[in-house]
Amino acid sequence: MPSSKALYHSEAPSAAGAAGEEVIILGGGVSGLTCGILLAESGRHVRLIAQKHWRETPSGKAGGLWLPYRIEPRDRVLRWSAQTFAVLTELARDPGNGVLLREQIELYRDNTPPERVWWLAAVPKHRRIPPAQLPVGYRDGFSALVPVMDVPLYMPRLERRFLAAGGTIDIAGRAVDSIDSLFGHARVIINCTGLGAQTLCNDAELKPIRGQLLRMTNPGIDRCTADESHPLGIAYVIARSSDVILGGTADLGSFDESVHADSRQRLLDVNLQLEPRLREAQAIEDVVCLRPYRSAVRLEVEHRPAGRIIHNYGHGGAGFTVSWGCAMEVLQLLQQC
Numbered sequence: 656m657p658s659s660k661a662l663y664h665s666e667a668p669s670a671a672g673a674a675g676e677e678v679i680i681l682g683g684g685v686s687g688l689t690c691g692i693l694l695a696e697s698g699r700h701v702r703l704i705a706q707k708h709w710r711e712t713p714s715g716k717a718g719g720l721w722l723p724y725r726i727e728p729r730d731r732v733l734r735w736s737a738q739t740f741a742v743l744t745e746l747a748r749d750p751g752n753g754v755l756l757r758e759q760i761e762l763y764r765d766n767t768p769p770e771r772v773w774w775l776a777a778v779p780k781h782r783r784i785p786p787a788q789l790p791v792g793y794r795d796g797f798s799a800l801v802p803v804m805d806v807p808l809y810m811p812r813l814e815r816r817f818l819a820a821g822g823t824i825d826i827a828g829r830a831v832d833s834i835d836s837l838f839g840h841a842r843v844i845i846n847c848t849g850l851g852a853q854t855l856c857n858d859a860e861l862k863p864i865r866g867q868l869l870r871m872t873n874p875g876i877d878r879c880t881a882d883e884s885h886p887l888g889i890a891y892v893i894a895r896s897s898d899v900i901l902g903g904t905a906d907l908g909s910f911d912e913s914v915h916a917d918s919r920q921r922l923l924d925v926n927l928q929l930e931p932r933l934r935e936a937q938a939i940e941d942v943v944c945l946r947p948y949r950s951a952v953r954l955e956v957e958h959r960p961a962g963r964i965i966h967n968y969g970h971g972g973a974g975f976t977v978s979w980g981c982a983m984e985v986l987q988l989l990q991q992c
């Protein structure tokens with residue numbers, strides 16, 4: 656983990672927008688690091704400042720499945736997801752990047768209206784599962800080949816790539832309380848603060864969706880399975896290389912980060928039905944974190960007297976799924992600044 660450095664440096668501000676200039680990224684989760692890579696690799700001097708290291712944020716705790724879950728609006732999300740899919744497919748060629756291509760099985764207890772699987776438009780390889788091959792109790796289902804980011808491998812890899820491109824990371828240990836205070840150091844600030852933007856930008860539109868997961872050892876499961884319409888609540892299994900993630904819960908508006916014993920039991924019960932091989936798995940840890948949900952992702956330029964802010968937050972349950980597509984749009988907006 657990079658060491659904490661002074662948050663504020665006395666340097667002359669630089670011009671904005673072009674290669675060679677300094678840009679500050681606020682936020683060190685998957686959004687901040689992915690933007691950091693694209694900007695640093697395009698020749699900018701990028702300083703990333705964050706209150707917390709990614710290990711302590713939702714980006715360190717998420718499942719890492721490519722799936723546009725609880726994120727809006729669909730037209731932009733479809734584009735960002737497809738762009739991210741393409742980058743991840745390329746990264747999956749080198750196992751050191753921490754990206755796996757897995758079969759994702761989506762099961763439904765009723766006939767699926769097409770709008771429920773709108774995101775399949777971004778998936779090159781998918782098929783409807785014939786009724787005779789569906790497990791008992793299900794009336795419809797899809798199989799899709801999608802990327803899974805093995806978060807414990809993928810995030811360190813992003814961090815190393817950003818640093819190798821010349822980026823710097825300041826883990827400040829405290830929240831920046833005004834973006835304007837950073838304009839003395841750069842004329843463009845990229846705001847990737849996730850749920851932190853609620854206070855920082857006074858954004859009442861941004862809300863938490865609490866998620867509880869159970870991380871277990873992987874007894875050899877190599878596919879992901881989901882049942883979003885389980886009568887006891889959403890159920891999904893994400894198979895990574897050395898662990899599996901059992902989900903999930905989705906409590907809109909809840910800031911409660913404590914582990915609920917009844918939710919843990921439900922996660923075990925419903926996911927055992929989906930993936931019987933979980934009987935051979937051992938629990939590693941309970942995980943609770945908050946998805947930064949907004950009725951629409953905020954990805955736009957805000958013009959301030961002292962400079963520009965490019966906002967990139969509110970990715971809900973799909974921050975990994977749209978990360979590269981959003982970073983590409985941030986780079987485009989920066990070039991226009």
Ligand SMILES: Cc1cc2nc3c(=O)[nH]c(=O)nc-3n(C[C@H](O)[C@H](O)[C@H](O)COP(=O)(O)OP(=O)(O)OC[C@H]3O[C@@H](n4cnc5c(N)ncnc54)[C@H](O)[C@@H]3O)c2cc1C
Nearest residue numbers: 682683684685686706707719720831849851866974975976
């Ligand atoms: C249970 C659960 C499961 C999930 N599973 C998946 C999944 O399978 N696939 C997927 O695509 N997505 C998943 N997500 C969603 C994903 O985790 C988030 O969308 C994503 O992590 C958001 O990343 P981010 O970088 O925008 O924000 P964060 O990871 O929250 O990072 C925000 C950063 O900003 C910093 N910050 C905030 N405020 C300030 C401030 N004022 N000053 C300085 N720094 C500040 C923080 O310290 C942190 O470094 C899941 C989420 C949850 C909760």
